[in-house]
Amino acid sequence: MGGESDRTEKMSAALRKAGIRVTRQRIALLGVLADADDHPDAVELHDRARAVEPSVSLATVYRTLSVLESEGVVHRHSFEGGGARFETTHEEHHDHILDVDSGEVIEFQSDKIEQLQDEIARELGYEVVHHRLELYCRKRKGS
Amino acid sequence: MGGESDRTEKMSAALRKAGIRVTRQRIALLGVLADADDHPDAVELHDRARAVEPSVSLATVYRTLSVLESEGVVHRHSFEGGGARFETTHEEHHDHILDVDSGEVIEFQSDKIEQLQDEIARELGYEVVHHRLELYCRKRKGS
DNA sequence: AATGCTTATGAGAACCATTCACAACTGTAA
DNA sequence: TTACAGTTGTGAATGGTTCTCATAAGCATT
Numbered sequence: 001m002g003g004e005s006d007r008t009e010k011m012s013a014a015l016r017k018a019g020i021r022v023t024r025q026r027i028a029l030l031g032v033l034a035d036a037d038d039h040p041d042a043v044e045l046h047d048r049a050r051a052v053e054p055s056v057s058l059a060t061v062y063r064t065l066s067v068l069e070s071e072g073v074v075h076r077h078s079f080e081g082g083g084a085r086f087e088t089t090h091e092e093h094h095d096h097i098l099d100v101d102s103g104e105v106i107e108f109q110s111d112k113i114e115q116l117q118d119e120i121a122r123e124l125g126y127e128v129v130h131h132r133l134e135l136y137c138r139k140r141k142g143s
Numbered sequence: 144m145g146g147e148s149d150r151t152e153k154m155s156a157a158l159r160k161a162g163i164r165v166t167r168q169r170i171a172l173l174g175v176l177a178d179a180d181d182h183p184d185a186v187e188l189h190d191r192a193r194a195v196e197p198s199v200s201l202a203t204v205y206r207t208l209s210v211l212e213s214e215g216v217v218h219r220h221s222f223e224g225g226g227a228r229f230e231t232t233h234e235e236h237h238d239h240i241l242d243v244d245s246g247e248v249i250e251f252q253s254d255k256i257e258q259l260q261d262e263i264a265r266e267l268g269y270e271v272v273h274h275r276l277e278l279y280c281r282k283r284k285g286s
Numbered sequence: 287a288a289t290g291c292t293t294a295t296g297a298g299a300a301c302c303a304t305t306c307a308c309a310a311c312t313g314t315a316a
Numbered sequence: 317t318t319a320c321a322g323t324t325g326t327g328a329a330t331g332g333t334t335c336t337c338a339t340a341a342g343c344a345t346t
Contacts, residue, residue, distance in 0.1 A: 021342045057296045083332050113259050126280035133276045137269035164313050200325045226303050
């Protein structure tokens with residue numbers, strides 16, 4: 001009845017081990033992130049976190065997201081238009097389709113594309129550190 | 144001896160035809176853009192334009208870049224870190240490699256990747272309006 | 287449970303790239 | 317040359333994000 005789920009408890013333990021303090025505000029944000037199956041921005045996360053723990057400021061949301069990002073717990077995306085959006089890191093890497101009409105975000109994954117990217121970089125004397133692939137799309141009519 | 148090169152003269156004519164006034168400031172910016180073989184940001188373009196025509200404000204640089212963007216004359220890129228960077232639209236579409244150490248930008252083009260993108264989108268019921276592919280890379284050691 | 291060291295927090299100011307408002311100016315076509 | 321609509325410079329405004337600083341609170345140790 002403590003308020004932390006299994007999922008966030010694991011996260012907490014990992015953070016504590018990394019010398020990062022597990023505060024009320026961070027627990028709230030971790031919970032919100034674990035529950036999110038979309039790609040919310042900082043203001044949205046702030047709203048959701050305050051519903052659980054009113055004493056969370058927007059500054060802390062940003063600060064915590066930065067910490068979690070450098071710990072590899074969340075990924076930050078800067079899609080076109082508007083601020084950064086976040087998601088918890090999950091198993092496999094993926095890229096995004098953005099519905100330009102609805103703003104919806106769909107995830108996809110293509111080994112072939114990843115492979116081609118590496119090839120291209122290698123041919124030019126580079127190695128890929130990370131990449132960003134976003135498909136801004138519209139629903140096909142009469143599919 | 145007017146100051147406009149062949150390249151910018153063509154651009155000017157096209158703009159005039161589109162009902163867009165060709166001002167001193169815009170001529171300066173068009174010249175600067177035509178000469179640029181890199182991917183400068185607005186402040187850099189402002190500096191270069193002022194060297195040619197001192198009466199160019201930063202606001203006008205931004206406004207003109209927006210006009211030129213919607214005319215399809217320039218492309219705006221929002222790479223990680225820092226503001227938007229611009230380049231004149233040239234023949235073929237291309238994507239970018241960003242050297243994470245030097246900040247250098249290298250262009251590349253891959254029909255295969257474009258094709259795969261279309262396929263992926265189609266399978267999910269979408270069609271690609273535009274995309275963004277950026278490879279953040281580091282030079283390979285001992286290649 | 288109390289201590290002490292150190293990190294985290296809230297509030298609001300500061301920042302930075304970009305856009306806006308507005309009065310003065312200037313292409314452009316007639 | 318005129319006249320009108322588009323364009324400009326200035327400086328203020330905006331919006332997302334980070335910073336400052338005094339206060340609060342983790343957490344390892346007693």
